[in-house]
Amino acid sequence: MKKDGAKGELQKNKILNAARELFATKGFEATTTREINRQTDSAEGLLYYYFPHGKREILDTIIYEGIQSRTNAIDFKFHSVSSVADIEQQLLNAFDQIWQIFSQQENYYSFMITIRERALLSNKQAKWLQDLIKEVRQLLIDFLTPATEKLGLQQDNIPQLVDIILSLFQSSIYDELLINNNQELNNQISHTVQSQLHLIVTSILVEK
Amino acid sequence: MKKDGAKGELQKNKILNAARELFATKGFEATTTREINRQTDSAEGLLYYYFPHGKREILDTIIYEGIQSRTNAIDFKFHSVSSVADIEQQLLNAFDQIWQIFSQQENYYSFMITIRERALLSNKQAKWLQDLIKEVRQLLIDFLTPATEKLGLQQDNIPQLVDIILSLFQSSIYDELLINNNQELNNQISHTVQSQLHLIVTSILVEK
DNA sequence: GTCTATAATTAGATAGAC
DNA sequence: GTCTATCTAATTATAGAC
Numbered sequence: 001m002k003k004d005g006a007k008g009e010l011q012k013n014k015i016l017n018a019a020r021e022l023f024a025t026k027g028f029e030a031t032t033t034r035e036i037n038r039q040t041d042s043a044e045g046l047l048y049y050y051f052p053h054g055k056r057e058i059l060d061t062i063i064y065e066g067i068q069s070r071t072n073a074i075d076f077k078f079h080s081v082s083s084v085a086d087i088e089q090q091l092l093n094a095f096d097q098i099w100q101i102f103s104q105q106e107n108y109y110s111f112m113i114t115i116r117e118r119a120l121l122s123n124k125q126a127k128w129l130q131d132l133i134k135e136v137r138q139l140l141i142d143f144l145t146p147a148t149e150k151l152g153l154q155q156d157n158i159p160q161l162v163d164i165i166l167s168l169f170q171s172s173i174y175d176e177l178l179i180n181n182n183q184e185l186n187n188q189i190s191h192t193v194q195s196q197l198h199l200i201v202t203s204i205l206v207e208k
Numbered sequence: 209m210k211k212d213g214a215k216g217e218l219q220k221n222k223i224l225n226a227a228r229e230l231f232a233t234k235g236f237e238a239t240t241t242r243e244i245n246r247q248t249d250s251a252e253g254l255l256y257y258y259f260p261h262g263k264r265e266i267l268d269t270i271i272y273e274g275i276q277s278r279t280n281a282i283d284f285k286f287h288s289v290s291s292v293a294d295i296e297q298q299l300l301n302a303f304d305q306i307w308q309i310f311s312q313q314e315n316y317y318s319f320m321i322t323i324r325e326r327a328l329l330s331n332k333q334a335k336w337l338q339d340l341i342k343e344v345r346q347l348l349i350d351f352l353t354p355a356t357e358k359l360g361l362q363q364d365n366i367p368q369l370v371d372i373i374l375s376l377f378q379s380s381i382y383d384e385l386l387i388n389n390n391q392e393l394n395n396q397i398s399h400t401v402q403s404q405l406h407l408i409v410t411s412i413l414v415e416k
Numbered sequence: 417g418t419c420t421a422t423a424a425t426t427a428g429a430t431a432g433a434c
Numbered sequence: 435g436t437c438t439a440t441c442t443a444a445t446t447a448t449a450g451a452c
Contacts, residue, residue: 008435025327029237033428043437045430050435054428116324118389119233129387157407164376164404171375174382179337181326196372199365203411216417241446251419256447258417263446419452427444434437 012050014040016065017106019058024109028059028117059117060125066110067128073101074132076139081147088201090143092194095169098136102173103185112177137162152206161204168196220258222248224273225314227266232317236267236325267325268333274318275336281309282340284347289355296409298351300402303377306344310381311393320385345370360414369412376404 018039022031033047033055051057076094081087101107114121114129121129140162148155172193176182226247230239241255241263259265284302289295309315322329322337329337348370356363380401384390 011435027235027237027325027327029235032426034426044440045432045438046436048429115386116326117235118324118386119235121389126389133383133387160404160407163400164372164408167375167379167404168372170382171378174378174386175341178323178326178382178386179341181329181334192371196368196375199368199412200372200408204407219417240444242444252422253420253448253450254418417452419450421449421451423446423448425445425447428442430441431439432437433439434435 008050011040011042011046014042015047015050016058016062019055020062020106020109020113023059023062023117024112028055028113028120031055059113059120062110063114063117063121063125064128066107066114067125067132069110070101070107071132071135073097073107074136074139076143078139078143081143081150084151084201084205084207087144087147087151087205088198091140091165091197091201094140095193095197096190098169098173099185099190102177105183108177108183115178133166137166140165150208152208153204161200164200165197168193168200216258219248219250219254222250223255223258223266224270227263228270228314228317228321231267231270231325232320236263236321236328239263267321267328270318271322271325271329271333272336274315274322275333275340277318278309278315279340279343281305281315282344282347284351286347286351289351289358292359292409292413292415295352295355295359295413296406299348299373299405299409302348303401303405304398306377306381307393307398310385313391316385316391323386341374345374348373358416360416361412369408372408373405376401376408 015036019031019036022035022039034044036058037044037047047058048054051061074097076090076097078090078094081090102111118126137159141158144158144162145155148158153161172189173185176185176189223244226244227239230243230247242252244266245252245255255266256262259269282305284298284305286298286302289298310319326334326337345367349366352366352370353363356366361369380397381393384393384397
């Protein structure tokens with residue numbers, strides 16, 4: 001009868017947490033199992049008790065749990081649209097939620113690992129990553145589509161508008177995390193995206 | 209009198225080319241010097257004749273040459289603006305140039321390495337990366353600024369518009385290279401960016 | 417400039433006591 | 435479930451012949 005004892009789960013998480021930080025900051029290959037053991041104050045053999053397949057199994061677990069965590073955190077709670085200003089506000093809230101997700105250290109780490117070790121991912125793992133982005137995209141499309149008539153926009157243009165908005169979101173985060181290597185998301189950037197979104201929404205959407 | 213003999217340069221480039229491909233596809237740490245030697249059909253010791261400081265020196269050279277190459281390739285040749293349609297066309301040409309740069313395998317490899325091994329970069333190397341993006345941004349600002357009056361746009365809004373346009377460019381490339389892990393840039397994506405740019409430019413800019 | 421051979425170190429992983 | 439001790443293989447790097 002396999003039951004996750006509290007003690008075992010604790011140690012397993014200690015290993016995962018240490019590995020997540022090390023993989024994110026130094027990279028998967030550059031991190032040694034010895035370093036993980038040192039950081040968890042545990043002996044050489046113990047790691048293989050919890051992860052019989054070694055380092056790669058730890059990576060896989062981090063990738064999986066990271067996607068799970070980020071997916072579960074997405075919960076936009078859109079309500080039906082009234083005005084252009086209302087649309088803008090709801091899109092801002094959505095961006096804020098994404099921003100909050102990446103501001104959490106565990107999510108930040110697992111995202112960085114997923115991108116950085118992208119070449120190591122199995123097809124299945126890569127699909128998780130792509131599906132998460134697709135899901136966000138679809139949620140935004142479903143949110144905007146009912147309002148098409150009011151907004152002087154062709155139904156066909158909605159995906160296009162959504163892609164533009166997503167580009168703003170993505171670029172701001174990628175720039176900050178991948179190019180500037182900042183672990184802490186800067187509020188200034190969030191404001192920049194807000195004003196970009198304002199310009200886009202008020203220019204493209206026209207209340208009728 | 210140190211003079212780069214043709215033979216020496218050849219071998220040095222063979223090493224750099226092999227390492228560039230391996231670092232980009234497997235990662236820096238995961239690539240062994242043995243593998244580089246095998247791929248260049250040369251013996252164990254030779255690598256250290258050309259790169260006395262070993263693997264890290266090879267990485268630094270690739271990073272440096274990559275930034276140089278991508279920087280030199282940026283040459284937008286904007287001419288002064290007449291109409292909104294003209295602006296759109298010139299921006300499209302700029303995007304096309306960026307697209308072409310990333311379509312070249314060497315540039316693609318060095319870019320992937322630079323992003324993937326971002327955490328290993330020195331401050332100086334990181335600054336090169338940031339400055340390249342800033343330079344592109346500034347070129348676009350300088351291109352659009354003279355046309356401000358004609359376009360019903362505040363001078364202050366130009367950087368904002370440029371950032372939006374750059375987000376479209378960046379996202380399309382990052383998505384393709386980092387998320388989807390495609391080595392070949394897909395023309396479909398280029399068309400998507402074109403139509404996004406069209407929507408943005410025609411919505412935000414108004415001829416007077 | 418290029419080679420062979422090898423030193424020195426460190427990596428991931430395992431065996432087996434407690 | 436956690437520990438110590440250690441194996442095996444691979445890694446970077448060097449010495450020195452040609």
